[in-house]
Amino acid sequence: MPLNDPCILVIFGASGDLASRKLIPSMYEMHVMGQLHPSTVILGVSRTQKSDDQWRDEVQLWVAKQVANFDASKWVEFAQRLHYFAGDAAKPDCYPALDARLCEMAESKGTRGNLLFFMSVAENLYEPIVEQIDAAGLVVEGKRWCSVDQSAKSWQRIIVEKPFGHDAVSAASLNRALGRAFEEESIYRIDHYLGKELVQSMLVLRFANTIFEPLWNWQYIDHVQITAAETVSVGQRTAFYDQTGAIRDMIQSHLFQILAFVAMEPPSLYTPENVRAEKIKIIDSISIPTADEVAAHCALGQFAGDGVEGAYNELAGVSPTSTTETFAAIKVHFDNWRWAGTPFYIRSGKKLAAKRTEVVVQFKPPAANLFRKLPGFTGESPNRLVIEIAPKERFNLRFDVKVPGFGLHGANVDMQLDYADRFKTDPVEAYGPLIVDAMRGDQTLFKHRIEVEGAWNAVMPFLDERSAKARAGIHGNYACGSWGPKSADDLLARDGRVWRNEP
Ligand SMILES: NC(=O)c1ccc[n+]([C@@H]2O[C@H](COP(=O)([O-])OP(=O)(O)OC[C@H]3O[C@@H](n4cnc5c(N)ncnc54)[C@H](OP(=O)(O)O)[C@@H]3O)[C@@H](O)[C@H]2O)c1
Structure with a gap:
């Protein structure tokens, strides 16, 4: 280089x-x-x-x-x-x-x-x-x-x-202010998640191999889960967090970047122009729920007290009536041919059961289950690709095999690539390679103006008055150390699915 x-x-x-x-x-x-x-x-x-x-x-x-x-x-x-x-x-x-x-x-x-x-x-x-x-x-x-x-x-x-604006209007205003001084080619909207190895590796996995891309669509993928879970609380900056919340802090910014890499079409070449054009297109094709649909497309929560710290709305700097979410799960649909009918569930929260950022790609079950009368074959799809972004950097591909011995018994197995074991390198702080990219004039891993504004438009229904119903009863609606409020489980249960909450 x-x-x-x-x-x-x-x-x-x-x-x-x-x-x-x-x-x-x-x-x-x-x-x-x-x-x-x-x-x-x-x-x-x-x-x-x-x-x-x-x-x-x-x-x-x-x-x-x-x-x-x-x-x-x-x-x-x-x-x-x-x-x-x-x-x-x-x-x-x-x-x-x-x-x-x-x-x-x-x-x-x-x-x-x-x-x-x-x-x-x-x-x-x-x-x-x-x-x-x-x-x-x-x-x-x-x-x-x-x-x-x-x-x-x-x-x-x-x-x-980030924060790149507070909503769609302020983001557009900031873009205009930047545009008065700098050309778009000179503006680098950074998202350090794009500096993470496994996020970039997702593009290589999808587009440098032939075995995934033919399956990477509504026909073979049942749904996708994107999780960024933290065990920590909101820290000292409660007043700042109360103006922000999980959707602004994590989903609109970092998790939509991961979403774009999972869902976008293959660029014709790995160049800033081509990659950014595909990201703009996929964010633009997110289906915006109507006001009536918002509550059924999301689950919002605030952590309860745990004996050490009070509930979120009892913390110093937070209004007791605050409805800012410390947990959010949203269901995203794309209005495009590739993903029609395949939902993407995105969640992030504070004080959850584990610290973890990951993508789960759940494949559909085989069209016919010829082993249905044999032990170990449930009929549920075993095929699942888990991309662990942090704290571990791992790919896990799950499939069914025959258990050794007499008779035909099925069992799930995982094939795993652990970056630390395989490549023997310590992860570097994600900001470094991105700042070096900016020094080289490479905008591939930076956000375009239109993409940022598109991401705001997609989350606004979950933030503005349309989310009022989803915020009712938010105070202390999930226990610290859990995986969020019951409504988050219900969000998937309504579709006959469950979150991957494995350790
Ligand atoms: N901290 C993070 O991990 C993190 C992560 C993602 C995004 N961000 C974003 O990054 C930005 C910085 O965050 P931070 O946590 O580093 O904030 P911070 O700890 O409050 O630091 C702000 C800095 O700005 C300086 N400053 C304030 N007014 C100034 C002025 N008029 N001219 C020049 N310097 C000025 C302050 O120093 P003086 O008081 O000496 O001027 C201080 O060095 C924020 O927008 C934040 O939302 C932070």
Whole structure:
């Protein structure tokens, strides 16, 4: 893979949680793996005054904590890439000094005027900061933004973190604000789930093999389950979570990305344009339930108290009358030929029985069960592909075999590929490879404007007033350590199906 261009990665929100826990550790990993251009540097920006060295010392603690096999000598090399600038990035008076600092760094480090901005600040600062970046003249795609090395062509790109809007209207507004400053080709809407190995491997499994794709449709697949379950609570940021909930936090963003990879048509070539076009198409073909159908297409819940922590609506920072869901399950249908009649059930929640992100592809039973009078053959389909994305990275394919011995007894068996065992590699933080992709100008694993707005349109019925009936009786409607409210089981039971809740 060609080494990416040198650039200055400008992280707005440098002292925050995301930058400290994920972004800087992931850049350290990329440095150790030789994925950063030798001239690439990182400029952290936040309002708190501190020196380069103070910031380096702060983030070193995080890197040492987050990264397996932390190497102090590699850290010394990497730390030379880290620089810090104190300023309020939402205010115009920050920019003359920031511009001067960027020019000085570009000249001394040889970054050719390439700038990669990363928005790691609160969502309400995205638009003001983008406006200031633009007003300061930092974005002149294809031209020079300061007088360094006039012969070279530079680029300026921006990575935008979720939440990408709060609903369909605010997402469109943010897209317009970004579009006033950056070309769509320069906007990288990041979803770190697309940096996960098994999510990308799903595309290879589907499209590099011939044995799955012919079966990958309504004729052979009964239904698909996509689960992102957490055992943890909502953490300290209760007020933030209460404005968000499981649908916004997980389903509209991360799980719809997985959904798109499972359901989309094969792109003609693995290029950003082709992959993104297919993702846009599949999200656009999600059937939107009518107001009357919403309650029957979803199950929403809030965890009850567990003796250690109160129920969700009893937590400090949460309104006692809050109906924000800490658990959501929705049923998705596609209005297209491939998936007509095959539902996709998507669920996510806090304080559930296990930490797990996975896709279950349940195949239909054979058309005729010739073993129906023999033991071990239930007539239910044994065929199921489970793609475990986290914490384990595994593919499991289940099928029936004959049990050894006299007579014909059937039994389910699983064939498993465990990534850690097979490839002997430790997983890297998903942000790293994605940020490196942005440095290379590869948008394949980033979301397009239309796709984001389409995903919001698809979940709005489960969020706005149409979901009122589904939110009735939500308070404490599931026990901590369970798999969510009874209504989630009912959602599948109505269709004669059950969730895979195996350990
Ligand atoms: N944390 C995660 O795991 C995570 C995951 C997914 C998405 N996100 C999203 O990523 C964004 C950042 O999250 P976070 O958890 O890192 O937030 P955070 O811990 O509150 O950090 C916010 C950062 O922004 C800086 N800041 C605030 N106002 C600023 C301004 N006007 N100019 C420059 N810097 C400013 C703060 O430092 P000063 O006070 O020094 O300015 C701080 O460094 C949010 O939109 C969040 O929703 C976070």
